[in-house]
Amino acid sequence: MIRYLEVRTSRREELVDVGPLVRKALQEAGLREGVVHLWSLHTTCALTVNENADPDVARDLVGAMARLAPRDDPGYRHREGNSDAHLKTSLFGPGLTLLVENGDLVLGTWQGVFLAEWDGPRVRRVAVRFSS
Amino acid sequence: MIRYLEVRTSRREELVDVGPLVRKALQEAGLREGVVHLWSLHTTCALTVNENADPDVARDLVGAMARLAPRDDPGYRHREGNSDAHLKTSLFGPGLTLLVENGDLVLGTWQGVFLAEWDGPRVRRVAVRFSS
Amino acid sequence: MIRYLEVRTSRREELVDVGPLVRKALQEAGLREGVVHLWSLHTTCALTVNENADPDVARDLVGAMARLAPRDDPGYRHREGNSDAHLKTSLFGPGLTLLVENGDLVLGTWQGVFLAEWDGPRVRRVAVRFSS
Numbered sequence: 001m002i003r004y005l006e007v008r009t010s011r012r013e014e015l016v017d018v019g020p021l022v023r024k025a026l027q028e029a030g031l032r033e034g035v036v037h038l039w040s041l042h043t044t045c046a047l048t049v050n051e052n053a054d055p056d057v058a059r060d061l062v063g064a065m066a067r068l069a070p071r072d073d074p075g076y077r078h079r080e081g082n083s084d085a086h087l088k089t090s091l092f093g094p095g096l097t098l099l100v101e102n103g104d105l106v107l108g109t110w111q112g113v114f115l116a117e118w119d120g121p122r123v124r125r126v127a128v129r130f131s132s
Numbered sequence: 133m134i135r136y137l138e139v140r141t142s143r144r145e146e147l148v149d150v151g152p153l154v155r156k157a158l159q160e161a162g163l164r165e166g167v168v169h170l171w172s173l174h175t176t177c178a179l180t181v182n183e184n185a186d187p188d189v190a191r192d193l194v195g196a197m198a199r200l201a202p203r204d205d206p207g208y209r210h211r212e213g214n215s216d217a218h219l220k221t222s223l224f225g226p227g228l229t230l231l232v233e234n235g236d237l238v239l240g241t242w243q244g245v246f247l248a249e250w251d252g253p254r255v256r257r258v259a260v261r262f263s264s
Numbered sequence: 265m266i267r268y269l270e271v272r273t274s275r276r277e278e279l280v281d282v283g284p285l286v287r288k289a290l291q292e293a294g295l296r297e298g299v300v301h302l303w304s305l306h307t308t309c310a311l312t313v314n315e316n317a318d319p320d321v322a323r324d325l326v327g328a329m330a331r332l333a334p335r336d337d338p339g340y341r342h343r344e345g346n347s348d349a350h351l352k353t354s355l356f357g358p359g360l361t362l363l364v365e366n367g368d369l370v371l372g373t374w375q376g377v378f379l380a381e382w383d384g385p386r387v388r389r390v391a392v393r394f395s396s
Contacts, residue, residue: 001165002233033265035301035393037167039231041240043183048354051307056342057350063339064351068200068332075195078188086189087196090180090224092354094243097229097361099303099393101266106391108305111358127238129167129231131263131395133297134365169299171363173372175315201328208324215324222312222325222356226375229361259370261299261363263395 003128009120013066015058019113025128032103034132038096041127044085044119046092052112085118092116135260141252145198147190151245155237157260164235166264170228173259176217176251178224184244217250224248267392273384279322283377289392296367298396302360305391308349308383310356316376349382356380
């Protein structure tokens with residue numbers, strides 16, 4: 001059975017903490033041990049795990065990715081003006097497989113789960129499958 | 133049981149749509165619900181999911197990666213002249229876990245599954261495992 | 265059941281071959297067919313698979329990533345001085361799902377499994393879950 005998370009983003013580029021949404025779905029599914037497969041259904045946003053303690057880390061990631069993949073690179077041919085967002089999506093990746101133990105995600109102390117929006121603001125959908 | 137997909141690439145760098153091959157293997161396996169684990173057996177090509185509607189998106193990805201990881205970077209020590217291809221492989225990643233529902237891949241409207249060739253042309257092999 | 269690998273790194277940035285540790289855990293678990301989910305519990309190191317034959321490949325990856333994500337980029341706001349390490353972690357990714365057949369990892373001839381240390385030296389922990 002696949003569940004779907006809905007994530008509303010508010011800027012063109014930002015990292016949105018989706019940990020609470022994933023944990024809520026986990027509790028509803030009642031999974032105690034296993035894995036959670038997350039899959040973004042879009043080509044201009046990604047999923048990643050990084051620090052969620054100091055919000056400057058997420059901001060630095062967004063800023064550094066903008067320098068790494070400049071939006072106005074004259075080499076792009078795709079006419080929608082969002083080739084940078086497609087590139088960032090493949091660099092971070094559209095899916096994550098997280099471990100579950102004792103009914104909770106197995107994450108390090110500082111790890112948070114983020115949707116990386118690269119071409120928002122939009123409403124994004126993430127497919128979730130639990131496996132024991 | 134592991135199946136193997138064979139992908140023949142035709143240029144040094146290109147994105148090849150392997151969605152039809154993956155769907156064919158899925159139908160042969162008869163999997164209705166679960167996940168598909170894909171794994172490239174090489175260190176100079178990767179797997180990714182991105183837009184397969186406008187072919188310029190894939191071309192832009194290849195071009196942008198060439199600017200991000202220049203082939204002739206004087207800092208490389210590996211003598212085969214393909215350190216850029218190794219780098220791109222770790223950046224996109226060699227594996228994907230895709231969701232399956234009703235006998236088909238769970239993908240967004242614009243998402244296609246690609247083998248990203250970074251040091252072709254070659255014949256590439258992708259290992260596939262289905263899990264219900 | 266989740267097992268934990270401990271990896272001691274010796275430099276700020278390096279790729280450490282963790283294949284032997286993963287294979288040892290695989291043998292202890294007695295898994296013959298299935299998948300191994302690996303998850304780094306940190307936000308400044310990643311997991312990747314790349315060539316482990318010529319050590320210059322791993323060195324080139326470390327060097328190229330340093331040029332891609334410079335440590336002293338004046339755009340960073342996070343004050344710990346390791347925003348580059350956070351960025352590299354999301355670029356390579358914190359998790360891997362490897363295939364298992366006949367009691368061994370399904371890898372290509374040249375593929376090795378690496379922990380990519382971006383802010384060491386430290387002792388790192390990798391969570392491992394086997395699934396048949």
